Amino acid sequence: MNEYWSGRFAREGMIWGSEPSPTALVARDWFSSEGVQSVLVPGAGYGRNTKVFSAAFGTWGVELSEAALTLAREWDPLSHFILGSALDADLIEPVDAVYCYGVLHLFLEEDRRRLVESCLQQLKPGGLLYFASFAAEDPNNGCGRQLEPGTYEYKQHKYAHFFSDADLRAQFADTDILGTELHREVLQGVLGDSHEYLLRSITARKPRYAALRL
Numbered sequence: 409m410n411e412y413w414s415g416r417f418a419r420e421g422m423i424w425g426s427e428p429s430p431t432a433l434v435a436r437d438w439f440s441s442e443g444v445q446s447v448l449v450p451g452a453g454y455g456r457n458t459k460v461f462s463a464a465f466g467t468w469g470v471e472l473s474e475a476a477l478t479l480a481r482e483w484d485p486l487s488h489f490i491l492g493s494a495l496d497a498d499l500i501e502p503v504d505a506v507y508c509y510g511v512l513h514l515f516l517e518e519d520r521r522r523l524v525e526s527c528l529q530q531l532k533p534g535g536l537l538y539f540a541s542f543a544a545e546d547p548n549n550g551c552g553r554q555l556e557p558g559t560y561e562y563k564q565h566k567y568a569h570f571f572s573d574a575d576l577r578a579q580f581a582d583t584d585i586l587g588t589e590l591h592r593e594v595l596q597g598v599l600g601d602s603h604e605y606l607l608r609s610i611t612a613r614k615p616r617y618a619a620l621r622l
Contacts, residue, residue, distance in 0.1 A: 514567075
């Protein structure tokens with residue numbers, strides 16, 4: 409996966425343009441209303457979405473691609489970018505909120521679990537989570553070779569998991585889930601092409617107290 413994305417960032421630069429995802433604007437406003445001061449963005453890419461948060465909060469972005477981070481540091485100089493895997497994020501201090509866009513669906517089941525666990529470990533008790541991933545209603549669901557239930561290699565060398573509402577909620581079973589929502593999003597490519605996707609987002613809160621084990 410790293411080779412695929414590093415290659416694309418190196419060849420195509422700001423692949424999806426400079427405009428943020430509308431979900432980033434929704435998350436920013438929600439975080440602001442909750443008094444958030446710090447945000448983690450795992451899988452930050454070239455900073456298309458981090459820039460929304462760094463204008464209002466202390467923002468940390470974790471990204472595995474050096475090519476993407478070179479672009480990110482130029483595009484969004486206010487964010488603190490860390491080279492590394494989102495699966496192994498290790499901040500010095502926990503943050504108030506996590507915004508994760510288009511990353512969770514890139515992993516197989518075991519690593520999806522690891523990503524959520526990693527984000528929870530970086531989050532303060534009572535902290536907020538906003539994740540947006542491919543929805544089961546997206547037309548690419550079911551296309552190509554099936555790797556796992558709900559996960560397909562829908563393009564050559566590119567696979568994704570497509571989340572139903574129940575599936576996404578199950579992924580966040582260890583949190584206090586606040587709600588889910590379906591989004592239609594159009595990405596404009598650098599070559600003038602556009603791609604439409606259906607995304608499913610989830611909002612949740614990390615429990616303030618660990619559950620008692622009986």
